[in-house]
Structures are given as C-alpha cells and as structure tokens.
Amino acid sequence: MDAPLLDARPARPPADATPRERALLLLAEAGALLHASLDPEATLSSVAQLVVPALADWCAIDLADDPPRRVAVAHVDPEKVRFAEEVRRRWPDDPDAPHGVHHVLSTGETEWMGEIPEALLVASARDPEHLEVIRALGLRSYICVPLVARERVLGALSLVNAESGRLFTAGDVALAEDLARRAALAIDNARLFTEAEAARALAEQNADRVRLALDAGRFGPWEWDVAAGRVWWSPAIEAMHGIPEGSFDGTFEGYARDIHPEDRDRLFAGIESLLREGTHHFVRYRIVRPDGQTRWLEAHGRLYRDAAGRPVKLIGVCGDVTEKLLAEKEARRLERERCASHAYALRAEIAEALTTRGDLATVMTRCVEALTSRLGLVAAALWVAEPEGYALIAQAGAPIDGAFARLPFDAGPFRGILDPDGPLVSEGAGDPRLEGRPLPAGASWLGGLRLGHGDQRAGVLGLFAERPLSEDLVGVLSLAAEAIVQSIDRLRAKATLAAYAQELARSNAELQQFAYVASHDLQEPLRMVASYTQLLARRYRGRLDADADDFIAFAVDGVTRMQTLINDLLAYSRVGTRAREPVEVETERVVADVLANLRTELERTGTRTHVGRLPRVRGDAGQLGQLFQNLVANAVKFRGEAPPEVHIDAEPGDGEWTFVVRDNGIGIAPEFHERVFIIFQRLHTRDESPGNGIGLAICKKIVERHGGRIWIESGPGTGAAFHFTLPATAQ
Amino acid sequence: MTEHAIEILLVEDNPADVRLTIEALKEGKMKNRLSVARDGLDALAFLRREGAYADAPRPDLVLLDLNLPRMDGRELLAIIKRDEALRRIPVVVLTTSKAEEDILRTYDLHANCYVTKPVDLDQFIEVVKSIDDFWLAVVKLPRE
Numbered sequence: 001m002d003a004p005l006l007d008a009r010p011a012r013p014p015a016d017a018t019p020r021e022r023a024l025l026l027l028a029e030a031g032a033l034l035h036a037s038l039d040p041e042a043t044l045s046s047v048a049q050l051v052v053p054a055l056a057d058w059c060a061i062d063l064a065d066d067p068p069r070r071v072a073v074a075h076v077d078p079e080k081v082r083f084a085e086e087v088r089r090r091w092p093d094d095p096d097a098p099h100g101v102h103h104v105l106s107t108g109e110t111e112w113m114g115e116i117p118e119a120l121l122v123a124s125a126r127d128p129e130h131l132e133v134i135r136a137l138g139l140r141s142y143i144c145v146p147l148v149a150r151e152r153v154l155g156a157l158s159l160v161n162a163e164s165g166r167l168f169t170a171g172d173v174a175l176a177e178d179l180a181r182r183a184a185l186a187i188d189n190a191r192l193f194t195e196a197e198a199a200r201a202l203a204e205q206n207a208d209r210v211r212l213a214l215d216a217g218r219f220g221p222w223e224w225d226v227a228a229g230r231v232w233w234s235p236a237i238e239a240m241h242g243i244p245e246g247s248f249d250g251t252f253e254g255y256a257r258d259i260h261p262e263d264r265d266r267l268f269a270g271i272e273s274l275l276r277e278g279t280h281h282f283v284r285y286r287i288v289r290p291d292g293q294t295r296w297l298e299a300h301g302r303l304y305r306d307a308a309g310r311p312v313k314l315i316g317v318c319g320d321v322t323e324k325l326l327a328e329k330e331a332r333r334l335e336r337e338r339c340a341s342h343a344y345a346l347r348a349e350i351a352e353a354l355t356t357r358g359d360l361a362t363v364m365t366r367c368v369e370a371l372t373s374r375l376g377l378v379a380a381a382l383w384v385a386e387p388e389g390y391a392l393i394a395q396a397g398a399p400i401d402g403a404f405a406r407l408p409f410d411a412g413p414f415r416g417i418l419d420p421d422g423p424l425v426s427e428g429a430g431d432p433r434l435e436g437r438p439l440p441a442g443a444s445w446l447g448g449l450r451l452g453h454g455d456q457r458a459g460v461l462g463l464f465a466e467r468p469l470s471e472d473l474v475g476v477l478s479l480a481a482e483a484i485v486q487s488i489d490r491l492r493a494k495a496t497l498a499a500y501a502q503e504l505a506r507s508n509a510e511l512q513q514f515a516y517v518a519s520h521d522l523q524e525p526l527r528m529v530a531s532y533t534q535l536l537a538r539r540y541r542g543r544l545d546a547d548a549d550d551f552i553a554f555a556v557d558g559v560t561r562m563q564t565l566i567n568d569l570l571a572y573s574r575v576g577t578r579a580r581e582p583v584e585v586e587t588e589r590v591v592a593d594v595l596a597n598l599r600t601e602l603e604r605t606g607t608r609t610h611v612g613r614l615p616r617v618r619g620d621a622g623q624l625g626q627l628f629q630n631l632v633a634n635a636v637k638f639r640g641e642a643p644p645e646v647h648i649d650a651e652p653g654d655g656e657w658t659f660v661v662r663d664n665g666i667g668i669a670p671e672f673h674e675r676v677f678i679i680f681q682r683l684h685t686r687d688e689s690p691g692n693g694i695g696l697a698i699c700k701k702i703v704e705r706h707g708g709r710i711w712i713e714s715g716p717g718t719g720a721a722f723h724f725t726l727p728a729t730a731q
Numbered sequence: 732m733t734e735h736a737i738e739i740l741l742v743e744d745n746p747a748d749v750r751l752t753i754e755a756l757k758e759g760k761m762k763n764r765l766s767v768a769r770d771g772l773d774a775l776a777f778l779r780r781e782g783a784y785a786d787a788p789r790p791d792l793v794l795l796d797l798n799l800p801r802m803d804g805r806e807l808l809a810i811i812k813r814d815e816a817l818r819r820i821p822v823v824v825l826t827t828s829k830a831e832e833d834i835l836r837t838y839d840l841h842a843n844c845y846v847t848k849p850v851d852l853d854q855f856i857e858v859v860k861s862i863d864d865f866w867l868a869v870v871k872l873p874r875e
Binding site: 524530538 | 751754852855
C-alpha cells in the first residue's frame with residue numbers, strides 16, 4: 001500500500017459548484033489519482049474514497065478475477081464498511097443472480113436502478129434476517145458499471161445511495177461510466193506495466209546471465225564490418241588488450257598490432273580462409289599487451305554474407321583464456337601427477353607383491369592379484385616361458401578359460417598385442433587373434449605385455465578388462481614389467497639352484513652310502529683273501545721254493561694295502577654317515593684325550609706338546625677328537641731332524657674360533673697345500689712314509705661338516721701350521 | 732687240564748670262516764672238538780639234541796656269528812639265554828661287526844662276551860687261542 005497516496009484526501013468541491021463542475025472536478029481528481037500510481041488496487045481504493053460522498057453514499061470496486069474480488073469499499077462511516085463486509089461474508093453474492101456485480105462482470109453492461117423497488121430487495125434476500133439487514137441499510141438507488149479496457153471486462157464499479165436519499169440520475173450513470181473507463185485503463189496500464197516489468201526483469205536477468213557468462217569466461221563481444229573495414233570492440237575486449245575503455249581505434253591494423261608475432265601468420269591465414277569460404281570462426285592466439293604481458297585470447301564468431309555471398313560482417317565474442325589455459329595446463333599436470341602417483345602406487349604394490357616369500361607361482365599370483373585390484377581389471381594372468389611355449393602360472397580375478405593354459409611363443413591371442421618395444425592395446429572380444437579362447441566373463445578388452453628384453457622370453461602378462469586401459473597406465477605397466485621379469489629370473493634361478501642343491505645333496509648322500517656299503521661289504525671277502533694268503537705264508541714259507549715265497553709275500557702285501565685302503569675309505573665315508581648332532585664341546589678336554597691316546601707314540605718320538613687355552617665349540621666330540629688326533633699324528637709323522645714340537649692354540653674370531661696345530665717338521669711346499677687334503681693323495685713315497693693320505697682328507701671333511709675351513713701355512717723345512725675354524729658356542 | 736676233548740660249537744655260515752677258525756684252534760694248546768652249525772635253527776637243534784643231533788655232545792663253549800641265515804645269531808642268543816638247560820653254556824659272539832649297537836644288544840641278550848674278528852690272520856689266531864684259553868682253562872664254569 002502506498003500510504004501517502006491513501007492519506008491524500010481530495011479537496012472538497014465548493015458548496016456552490018454546479019453538478020457539472022463537481023463531476024469535472026471529480027474526474028480530474030480521479031484521473032490524477034489513477035495515473036499517479038502503478039499499483040491498481042491501492043489506486044482503486046483511493047478512487048472509491050474520492051467518489052464517497054461526492055457521487056454516492058457507498059462505493060465498491062470488484063475485479064473480475066475468478067472468483068470476483070472486492071478490492072475497495074468506501075462509506076463515510078468506517079463502521080458501516082465493516083458492517084457491510086460482515087453482511088457480505090454471511091450472505092455472499094449469488095453469482096447467478098440477474099442483478100449485481102456478478103451479472104455486470106459477466107455481461108459487461110451497466111445496471112442502473114434510480115429507485116430500488118421493494119420487490120427486488122425481497123427477491124434478493126436469502127432469508128428474513130438478510131432482508132431485515134438490507135432494509136436496515138436503507139438502500140435507495142444503485143448503479144453498477146463495468147471496468148472495460150481493450151474490450152475486456154476487468155471489474156465493476158458499484159455506487160449505492162442510502163442515507164442521503166439521493167437517487168442516481170442518467171448524468172450520474174454517465175459520470176460513473178466515465179470514471180469506470182478511466183479506472184479500467186489505469187488497471188490495464190498497471191497490468192501491462194507489471195508484465196513489461198516482469199519481462200524486462202527476465203530479459204535483464206538473461207542479460208545478466210549472458211554478461212556473467214561472458215565475464216566468467218572473460219569474453220566480450222566484437223564486430224568486424226568487413227565491407228567498411230571497421231572493427232568494434234566491447235570495453236571488455238579493450239580491457240583484455242590492456243588499453244583504456246574507448247581507446248581502440250577501430251581499425252583492423254589496430255587489432256593486428258597486438259597479435260603475437262608467432263601467431264600472426266597462422267591467424268591471418270585462418271581469417272583469409274574464413275572470408276573466402278567459411279562461416280564459423282574460431283581462433284586461439286596470443287597477444288602482447290602494451291604493458292608487455294602475453295595473454296591467450298580465444299575468439300568465436302560467425303561471418304554474415306550478402307546475397308551475392310560477399311562477406312559483410314563478422315560478429316563474435318572474444319575472451320581471455322590465459323587463466324583457463326593455465327588451469328587446463330595445471331589440470332593436465334595434476335592429472336599427470338595423479339597418474340604418476342597412481343603409477344607409483346602400482347609399482348610399489350607390484351614391488352611389494354614381488355617380495356612375497358614363496359615360489360614363482362605364489363609370488364606371481366600375488367603380483368597379478370595386485371594388478372587386478374589396483375587397475376580394476378576383470379582378470380589378470382601371467383605366463384612364463386618354458387621350452388615349448390608359455391605356461392600359465394598365475395591368475396587373479398575372474399576365472400580364465402582353460403584354453404589360455406598354454407600359449408605358443410608367438411603368444412597366440414596376444415600376437416601383435418605384444419609389440420617388441422612395449423605394450424599395445426588390442427581390439428577385444430571380437431578379435432580374431434583370440435583363436436577360440438573366450439575372454440573371461442565381463443571382459444571385452446585384452447591387453448598384453450611381453451616380459452623380457454630383446455630375444456629373451458621371460459613370460460607374458462595378460463590383462464582382461466571391461467574397457468581399454470589408458471596408454472599411460474599401460475606405460476606404467478611396462479615399467480612394472482621390468483621388475484616382474486627380474487623377479488621371474490631371480491625366482492627361476494633360485495628354484496634351479498634349490499633343485500641343484502637338492503640333487504647334489506642326494507647324490508652326495510648316495511655316494512657316501514655307496515662308499516660305506518662298498519668298503520663294508522668288500523671287507524668280508526678281502527678278510528678271507530688276506531687271512532688265507534697269510535695262512536699260506538705262515539704254514540708254507542720256506543717249504544716251497546723261493547718263487548713261491550715271493551709270490552706269497554706280494555699277495556700278502558697287496559691284500560694288506562687293500563685292507564688299509566678300504567678301512568680308510570670306510571673311515572672317510574663314516575665322517576658323513578656316522579655324524580652326531582652338534583653339542584657343546586670342550587676342545588681342551590678333547591685335545592687332552594687325544595694326547596693321552598697318542599702318549600706312546602709321542603714318548604717314542606720325543607715329541608713335546610704345548611697346548612694353549614682352548615675354547616668350547618659346537619660340534620661332534622668324536623669327530624673333533626679324530627681331527628686333532630690326525631693333525632697331531634701327522635705332525636709327529638712328518639717330523640724333521642730336530643726333536644718334534646707341537647703347539648695347539650686357538651684365537652677367537654667373528655662367531656668362530658681359529659685353531660692352529662703347528663709343528664717344526666719337514667713342512668709342505670706351497671704347491672701341495674691343496675693336494676694334501678685330497679683323499680688318497682700322497683706327497684711321499686711309501687718307503688718315506690707309510691699311510692694312504694687319508695688323514696688330512698678326513699680332517700678337511702670333519703672341519704667342513706662343522707661349517708669351518710682348513711688351510712695350511714707352511715714351506716719346506718719351516719714346519720707346518722694347520723689352521724682351521726670351528727663355530728663358537730652361542731654365547 | 733682234562734684228558735677228554737673240549738666240545739666247541741661254532742655257529743657260522745661262511746665255510747672259509749669255519750675253516751679259518753678250525754685252523755686257528757689247531758694252533759691252540761687245548762684239545763678240542765669242534766662242531767659246526769650253519770645257521771641258528773641248526774644250532775638250536777644241535778643244542779637241544781633234536782633230529783639228526785640226537786647224539787650231539789653238550790658244548791662247553793659256543794662261538795656265535797651274528798649274521799646268519801634262517802635264524803640269526805641275536806635270535807639264537809636270546810633263545811639260549813632263556814632256556815634253563817642251555818643258559819649256562821658260555822656264548823662268545825665272534826663277529827666282524829664293530830657296531831656299538833650290536834655290542835650293546837648282544838650283552839643285553841646276556842652274551843658272555845663280544846669279540847670282533849681281527850682282520851689280520853695272526854691276530855685272529857691269537858684271539859681264538861685266547862678265547863680257548865680263557866673260557867676253557869682260566870674260567871671256572873659250573874659243573875653240569
């Protein structure tokens with residue numbers, strides 16, 4: 001509501017004014033009111049106030065809404081207005097009544113009753129109370145005129161005289177109609193204005209949107225009047241070029257001036273081509289602004305031609321896309337980074353999978369599992385090269401058809417996919433290269449990576465996916481493939497090594513068993529040969545002839561040597577077959593026992609022994625005794641001219657002890673340092689020194705069985721020092 | 732010591748070994764009579780005077796090899812030492828085996844002693860002679 005207007009009570013016409021003068025004054029006032037506001041309802045209310053009491057006791061205005069709506073009621077007494085409204089509320093107008101507002105609104109005809117007949121009041125009344133109320137209102141005379149504008153009934157103006165006793169004249173009716181016409185026009189105008197306003201607001205909103213869109217993309221419109229050679233730039237474009245608004249000179253040269261030299265030829269060639277035969281214009285180019293800044297602009301346009309097809313006008317928009325390009329570049333960089341981090345994660349995951357403990361199949365299964373989950377594959381599989389082709393050893397995801405179990409070296413379905421220089425993306429389910437091997441359920445794309453470099457064939461990695469993998473990812477995979485190849489090589493080498501080690505252990509055990517069985521079983525018949533040749537010698541020496549004695553002597557000698565050999569062989573093989581679990585051994589005590597065993601021999605040869613502090617070690621006490629006994633006996637056996645001396649010492653090392661058995665004997669030339677440890681290798685003739693050269697071989701075997709090493713430091717005439725290591729006890 | 736010969740039962744399947752033992756015993760001082768059983772069952776029949784051995788003498792000493800066909804020495808030893816009539820006959824295990832296990836086991840079966848056959852003939856003869864001496868001359872055995 002517009003309060004000031006409402007309160008502006010019109011001036012009263014002078015008491016002596018003629019009816020004609022009063023009417024003119026009323027219309028003038030009403031017209032002023034009606035044009036003063038664009039709010040029709042507020043205005044109509046003011047008009048109603050203006051009419052009462054000058055023209056009528058009552059005035060009401062209804063608008064032809066559905067249902068009709070009373071927008072203004074006026075009476076000199078506000079109490080009466082409220083009362084009338086109450087009456088109307090209780091007894092609403094009958095829309096089908098042959099008189100009244102509804103009737104006027106529907107017919108568009110004026111109703112005029114100079115004097116309301118009693119019969120009409122009775123007919124209109126709904127009930128006796130209503131009739132009484134109507135009578136109480138004292139309604140005398142009545143006019144109802146339609147508000148018509150542009151042939152449409154917009155509402156109705158009702159005038160009623162009651163208390164004043166005045167009766168409406170034909171002049172009043174004309175005045176009312178005049179007033180109604182003006183009011184209708186005002187309402188129509190206001191409505192048109194409101195609609196226009198709304199349309200304008202909508203247009204403005206749209207314009208705003210366009211402007212926002214242009215601003216957002218930093219776009220501004222431009223025009224090139226080709227015929228006139230004039231260029232128009234919107235202020236936005238001037239801003240893009242970094243020049244003050246309105247300063248663009250409007251020439252093509254002015255436009256061309258800022259274009260980056262490197263982009264100029266390309267741009268102008270495009271424009272020429274456009275003028276010659278094109279319609280749509282799209283260019284992206286750089287400008288160098290007066291302040292030296294380089295910006296990227298993007299122009300879109302449409303070329304209009306005249307009827308003869310001559311270019312007339314190129315109209316378009318132009319935007320600064322520098323930030324957009326930067327953003328795009330950044331987005332690409334981020335995407336690359338995301339890809340890289342994805343790649344990194346993938347490689348890390350594969351690397352982790354490859355460190356799984358287990359055999360080739362276990363490790364590769366983990367690997368393809370990682371690929372399947374990380375890349376969201378339907379399935380992944382890995383084949384390794386075997387002599388006849390590739391064999392499937394690992395798969396993950398959806399089950400892979402059995403036909404994929406083996407692949408020929410050209411890799412069958414992967415043929416062509418396996419580019420020698422890297423991976424290739426394939427066609428998919430319909431690919432004839434699949435050769436009847438159905439893809440796993442859900443997969444429509446097959447990718448493969450050949451594992452191995454150049455001619456090396458390590459394996460094939462197969463990927464089954466719903467849709468092709470990005471080339472970036474495939475690139476990443478080829479990096480991962482490197483690690484997979486290394487892992488395959490390593491695991492296969494490990495497996496081969498393990499197989500060799502197992503085979504070696506088996507053949508060693510077999511050999512040992514053979515040596516034992518051979519030497520043991522040979523002993524019996526040999527004992528017989530020996531016994532009977534000895535019996536021959538015992539009973540018949542000197543009783544046959546000299547030849548017989550010689551022959552018997554040779555036979556006895558040979559058989560005795562053979563017995564020794566077999567015994568030695570048995571002893572040597574027993575180092576391996578008769579081994580006991582290692583325990584903690586006091587080597588000092590072992591050595592003391594050994595020296596006690598050898599006492600007779602040591603005394604006989606005048607050998608002096610010196611034993612240092614010896615440690616506890618882990619080992620087989622019996623074998624260690626044999627070791628020391630062989631070394632001490634060896635030292636005594638190969639004594640020189642001087643009285644033999646044997647030193648036994650030990651020094652701690654890293655988790656082991658190094659023992660030394662040193663003598664002052666004849667020593668061993670360096671070239672024989674290795675040979676002395678070989679079974680049945682003798683450095684001396686049988687005459688010089690007895691024995692089969694088994695002692696040191698047994699020593700070496702014992703030391704090695706204990707996880708140690710044995711070596712000699714010696715030269716001829718300088719004595720010999722036998723060093724060997726034994727593992728220290730846990731503490 | 733006595734004018735009548737000492738009865739020895741040699742349980743040994745290898746004829747060469749049998750002969751060697753005979754030869755070794757020949758060199759001993761004791762007069763002896765050697766009977767030979769070729770396996771455990773044969774020896775048991777001899778000891779129990781069964782079948783062809785009804786008139787067999789009761790041996791004063793049994794020399795027993797361990798590895799025998801049909802019934803091996805360990806089994807025979809166990810039977811002898813469970814048999815009240817035979818358990819007092821000294822049984823000397825004379826074998827090529829030096830295995831600890833064999834030694835322990837035969838003593839557990841109450842062998843009277845365990846002797847490894849020396850490889851060398853001279854030593855073998857010495858061993859057989861000393862067995863002869865020890866068990867038939869030195870040791871006081873219960874009267875039958």
